[in-house]
Amino acid sequence: MTTGASEGHGGEHAVWVAAAHGLDTMFTLSGAHVFPMYDAAVHAEPPMRILDVRHEATAVFAAEAAGKLTRVPGLAVLTAGPGVTNGVSAVTQARFSGSPLVVLGGRAPANRWGMGSLQELDHPPLLEPVTKVARTVHQVSEIAGAVDEAFTVAASPHRGPVFLDVPMDAFFDKATVGRPSPADRRRTEPDGEALEKVAGLLAGAARPVLVLGTDVWADGAEEAALRFVEDAGVPAVTNGMARGVVPGGHPMLVTKARGTAFGRSDLVVVVGTPLDFRLGYGTFGGKDGAAPARVVHLADSPDQVSQHASLAASASGDLTLVLDGLVRALQRQPHRPDWTAWVAALQDGVAAAVARDQELLRSEADPIHPARIYGELAPRLADDAVVIGDGGDFVSFAGKFVEPRRPGGWLDPGPFGCLGAGLGAAIAARLSRPSAQVVLLLGDGAAGMSLMDVDTLVRHDLPVVMVCGNNSAWGLEKQPMQMLYGYDVAADLAPQTRYDEVVRALGGGGETVTDPAQIGPALDRAFAAGTPYLVNVITDVDAAYPRATFGV
Ligand SMILES: Cc1ncc(C[n+]2csc(CCOP(=O)(O)OP(=O)(O)O)c2C)c(N)n1
């Protein structure tokens, strides 16, 4: 649908449409090929914020994180050639995580194509494998429609990135176009028979477990998911953006007993996340002589249902409709099994894990054990805190020790596992959740990939608390190499680098901590600082995360 017709250049068309889709910010790094986007942002009513960063990866990571947090596709604007290629890893991360994202690239002018103008690169073939759609918009008159479609496609299940580039001559050109008004979101009904079958499997299960993943949040099904957990009485494990859907401390949250839950379950129902390495490729059960578990996969769209796992049942559609439909189908089952003993056993497992964790969380070890940082941080986090992980072992410890109390506040790199997303995600979090605590957890290795964008936090007055777990190593690679070869190379970083001094040099604040008793007070100063502030905690390189899988 379109409303009214207005004259403008290509950038104006793109900005009108982005604003109509709810956008108030573009993430970018300057280049003449995309000047029309800036001119349009400056003159828009109200103006669109231009959040200019120091590396295009940060721009795209920020737009991806904005998409994850707000559930409206984020917008990154990249200049032609190296601007676009610098953004490719972050686009790929969005593809792997199903994050709604629109990337608009500049492009060398069509009227000189083939003559060797600056940065003349045909981007879509590079982007095509890592996006839902990647194409060139050739005419100024097509920009509004193409951008409207890009936002719609990026936001439709299964979500992901869309890439468009616009030749410079078309971008600067003028046309009169109607302004598209975004189509209403359509919800796909799941197949009723498929839900009946899943309900039958649940009614016949003795030890069911529910797994909730990122798409539960992305699809807006967090309330339905909690209703399902509470009405059906199925214990749940959460991962990705679904962490917090079942709040930390909730009696049905058994993430801390996931080894027993997955190992002894006879029916695992996985919702909104792929059956990948994080979930043992969809093989569960078999612990202590138990039979293999049956597996049900519920996804936001048919192409997300696992092709490799052997499934007892599956369904796809809008995840609220799926989960509410399942509650009703379960109510129609003649027998509802009694899962009390199973749930109680898992709750005992959770209580035992919580008790075991206490020792590490309070560790007085010197050098500092990374767990102690979370012993200090977790009690200081408000319910609406946004916690971002960018690193190896340091972030794995966070996954173990930080249990969010609300959904949509946990940002990890997802299955693509790309280091360097941290500063971009922190920028987006600060903008999307203006009054919430924003905490960025950085491995020292990861910190090196995006720390220069503290400059962006400072220039745009975006206070963020950064905590660097500084073990002077690429820890998550050092330990496996030791295990495999008995030695390691390319794994050590300079000892005790003062990343806090880097932040201070860029206009923020920070301090280095070597005494476990000083972590808490340093965090209090960081939260009170009102500026970007990095607490650089020197940790024990030998305190490796106890890992069951390396993801292959
Ligand atoms: C872009 C990118 N490069 C390399 C890797 C491989 N990798 C995964 S974890 C890791 C080590 C991270 O080190 P650090 O951030 O210091 O965290 P630590 O494990 O030491 O706590 C590396 C190099 C990756 N995941 N992403």
Ligand SMILES: [Mg+2]
């Ligand atoms: Mg490290």
